[in-house]
Amino acid sequence: MPPHTPFSREPPAERKDVPMRCSEQYYIDDGNIVLFAEDVAFRVHKSQLARHSTTFQDMFAVATPLQSSETFGGLSVVRLSDKADEVLEFLQSLYGLPLYYKRNNVHQLASILRLSNKYFVNPLHEAVLDAMQRFYPDNLAQWRLAPARDEFWELIDDVSRARDIAVVIKSAYEANAEVLLPTAYYDLCGLRMDVVIKVDLPERIFHTKNDHTLAGRLSRVQRTRMQKGVDGT
Secondary structure, eight states, X not given: OOTTTTBOOSOGGGSOOOOOEEEEEEEOTTOOEEEEETTEEEEEOHHHHHHHOHHHHHHHHSSSOSSOSOEETTEEEEEESSOHHHHHHHHHHHTTOXXXXXXXXXXXXXXXXXXXXXXXXXXXXXXXXXXXTTTSOSSHHHHHTOHHHHHHHTTSOXXXXXXXXXXXXXXXXXXXXXXXXXXXXXXXXXXXXXXXXXXXXXXXXXXXXXXXXXXXXXXXXXXXXXXXXXXXX
């Protein structure tokens, strides 16, 4: 894969000028590269990026810069196509903040899982996956014996729980983490269908491997009717 694939390919001349603000957490005085994500500038160290990510390592190794000659604060710029808050979480992990799974950071872990997969940071990807597997192990027996999971879900309502599970499912598809899917689906199926049909789930979960045998993907209305039939209502 070409090392520049994950980065913004939009030519500078076609971009609208967006005022940049420096990240409060990661605009480091002795940083030697600037990452742009949305309207935020992150000044970080090439060595830190290259040490963890083969994508950045390959990009910095080439003789001819892959990006434009654009600079910010006298430093070369790399434009990323990711959201600024996700890049912040990704950088926090690269710079050594610990990973853990709790109610208020499921979206954070999902973002780190996606970006660590996208930029080929394999140790970080494995660490996040291990943290998420505390709640979504790869077999049903372990899932049933996870007391931390029950304590976790007791704190939130079914709607919030369904949304968080949907985030896990979506990130599993996007980040080469299918090992999370079986127990995540199982967990989701334990909720009321009227809650499940309102969350944002990848459409592919309503397909089979032999999709040509289906009349088509089930719409939300069809899923509601299906549940009514199951419930006998």
